Amino acid sequence: MVKTPPQRVIVLIPTLNEAQHIEAVLTQLLAQDAVAGQARVIVADGGSTDGTQGIVEEVAKRFPNVELRHNPKRTQAHAMNMLLAPEFDGYDIAIRCDAHAAYPSDFISRLSAELDRQPDIASIVIPMDAVAEGNCFRRGLAFVADSKLGAGGSPHRGGVKSGYVEHGHHAAFRLDAFRAIEGYDTSFIANEDAEFDRRLIASRRKIWLDASIRIGYFPRDSLRGLWRQYYKYGVGRARNCLKHGDIPARRQMIPVVHVLLLALSLLILPFSLLGLIWPLFYLLLLSWVAILMAQKHQALCGLVALPALAAMHTSWGIGFLVGLVQARKAGR
Structure with missing residues (x-):
């Protein structure tokens, strides 16, 4: 097995207003990881206004291999596509990290070693586990975010x-x-990772999910933020399907059918109580799940x-x- 030198590994972290998390993320990634300590680490900031950039500059005083870059196009896709520039031709492995997550101390080393161990794979993806911390909404959301209903x-x-x-998850x-395959499609503001994977598979390259390398992620802490997040996901998935001529998976069609049934119910309701069937069934189902979650976790959250769940689906x-x-x- 040929080992990739740490100096040929680059870590890229897209950010936008992540002052709450960025210092912890950088410390988790760099403090106890020999490969990360020698790799090039770039924080690509999309114009934060909450002090994120200043925090990164302070962290860079402790970790000289950290550098702050401006990402004028703001999106994660544009941030990652910085790696297509000629200045990065000398690097072999790129590792994408999110500023809104919690990482194990050996994250960079293990990913690099796994790519070296499996020369036939082009990309490693990993599981995310929702972290039940923060306000009541975030904790309650974390209980169901990774479930089949979520x-x-x-x-x-x-x-x-x-x-x-x-x-x-990239x-x-x-x-x-x-x-x-020319990186991400920067016309996507969401679902750009799935669109990339679609082209990667089409190019006859392989993606490996390593369930032993896991991260924690922090769900949205408000209903409004959750709604906006999943609305963007839905728009992105539709664009992805149309771009590649794909049929959505059955699990992806369930929210669409739900919305169509709600619309049909509204049309029927003025003329018949049959219009209550789906809304009542759906409300009872989610109420049952919510009560189960409260009992399971001994928390009203x-x-x-x-x-x-209603916001995610709808x-x-x-x-x-x-x-x-x-x-x-x-x-x-």
């Missing part, structure tokens, strides 16, 4: 089995493969499952339908 059974959301997959890339479904309409109009 994430639909995605293997990278709380999954425990390693293996080849078609998509997952962690490490071979830069030759990243360059070969578990009741947040009801509005949180906003994703609306976003998907809006994304279909927008993409078709743009294609005309």
Whole structure:
């Protein structure tokens, strides 16, 4: 097994207003990891106004291999595509980290070693586990975020089995493969990772989900933020499906069917009480789940499952339908 020198590993962290988390993330990644301590670490900031940039500059005094870069286009896709520039031609492995997550102390070393161990894979993806910390809404959301009702059974959301997959939470890339398919599609403001994976698989390269390398992620702490997040996910998935001519997975169609049933119910309700069937069934289902979460975790915050799941399903479904309409109009 040929070991990649740490000096040929680059870590990129896109940020936008992450003052609450960025110092902890950088410390977790760098303090006890020999590879991370010698790798090039770039924080690509999209114009934070909450002090994120100043915190990164202070951290760089402790860790000289950390540098702050400006990302004028703001999105994660544009941040990652900095790696397509000629100045990064001397690097072999890229590791993407999020500023809104919690990392094990050997994260960079283990990803680099796993890519070295499996020369036939082009990318490593990892599971994310929701962290039940913060305000009551965030804690309650964390109880259900990775469940089948929340994430639909995605293997990278709380999954425990390693293996080849078609998509997952991005962690490490071979830069030759990243360059070969020209990085992310920067027209995507969400779902850019799934779109990248779609092209990576189409190029006959492999993606490995390593369930032993896990991160914690912090869910949104408000209903409004959660709604916006999943609406964007839905729009992105629709664009992805239309771009590649793919049929959505069954679990992805469930929120769409839910939104269509709600719309049908509203149309029927003025004429018949049959319009109450789906809304009442859905309300009872989520209420049952919320009560179970409150009992399981011995916390009233578990009741947040009801509005949180309703927001996730409904906003994703609306976003998907809006994304279909927008993409078709743009294609005309």
